[in-house]
Amino acid sequence: MINNNRLTNLITYRKPNVSDGSMIWKMVRDSGKLDINSAYFYLTMCTWFSESCRVAMDTSKGRLAGFVIGFRQPQCPNTLFIWQIAVDQRYRGNRIASKLLDEVSEHSDIQFMEATITPSNVPSQHLFKSWAIVRQANILTSEGFSKDYFPGRDHEREELFRIGPIKDAIPKIKEEQL
Numbered sequence: 001m002i003n004n005n006r007l008t009n010l011i012t013y014r015k016p017n018v019s020d021g022s023m024i025w026k027m028v029r030d031s032g033k034l035d036i037n038s039a040y041f042y043l044t045m046c047t048w049f050s051e052s053c054r055v056a057m058d059t060s061k062g063r064l065a066g067f068v069i070g071f072r073q074p075q076c077p078n079t080l081f082i083w084q085i086a087v088d089q090r091y092r093g094n095r096i097a098s099k100l101l102d103e104v105s106e107h108s109d110i111q112f113m114e115a116t117i118t119p120s121n122v123p124s125q126h127l128f129k130s131w132a133i134v135r136q137a138n139i140l141t142s143e144g145f146s147k148d149y150f151p152g153r154d155h156e157r158e159e160l161f162r163i164g165p166i167k168d169a170i171p172k173i174k175e176e177q178l
Contacts, residue, residue, distance in 0.1 A: 011065055011096060013103045016046035016055045023064040024055070027086055034086060045069050045083075052080060054103045056087070056096050065091040068100040073114075079164075080105060082115040085127070101131050105166055112164030116144035118156040125161070132163045139163050 016024070021043035028034045028042075045053055049071050056066040066087035073079045082104075087096045105113055117124045132139040144160035 010058055010060045011091075011094075011099075012057050012059050013054055013099060014057070015050040016053050016067065017050065018043055018047045020055050020064070020067075021046040024067050024069070027064055027067065027088060028084065031086055034084060042069075045071075051107075052104060054100050056091075056100055058091070064088065066096045066100055068097075068104050070104055072110075076112075078109055079112040079114055080110050082113060085115075085124070097127050098131055098134075101127075111166060112162060113166060114160060114162050116158035116160050118158055120156060128161050128163065135163075135166055137163050137166050 022039060024046065025036070025039045025042045028036050049069075052070040052072055054068050055064060057063070058065045066085070068085040069083045070080050071083065073081055082101070085097055085100060087094075087100075101113070113128075115124070115128060117128070129139060140162045142160050142162070144158040147155055147157045
């Protein structure tokens with residue numbers, strides 16, 4: 001794991017482009033934990049939905065350190081839904097995931113962030129809860145998708161996490177304190 005103060009200077013955050021799609025697909029595949037979508041999905045998200053996605057790049061190695069994929073909900077454009085977020089295991093513990101959420105929610109008209117998370121995905125639950133706490137934003141959890149909706153019934157239920165309003169929340173707690 002890379003963990004030092006110099007790392008923050010080596011990581012850049014930007015909107016993805018089509019050439020990032022295959023790197024994101026590989027990171028998801030190699031994680032062994034995330035639901036893998038088709039390579040085409042990641043290419044389209046990096047092309048046509050890049051405004052609501054970000055990548056974290058290690059500029060010293062030219063390597064993808066992490067990503068977040070999201071989209072604005074058509075019925076509720078002030079809500080950003082986070083589809084997937086991941087950080088390469090070598091970079092974990094450096095608050096890259098929190099910074100990715102900061103970057104992707106920077107638009108002034110985004111008031112809420114949502115994500116569905118399985119009960120067993122404790123790291124993601126912690127990420128979204130701590131991100132909300134730092135911003136002094138409300139976080140509500142409700143039923144997202146019951147396991148009955150998934151084919152084969154091998155998938156856990158997904159709980160809906162809703163954070164917001166996020167623009168009215170002024171961070172007073174430093175993330176290092178969490």
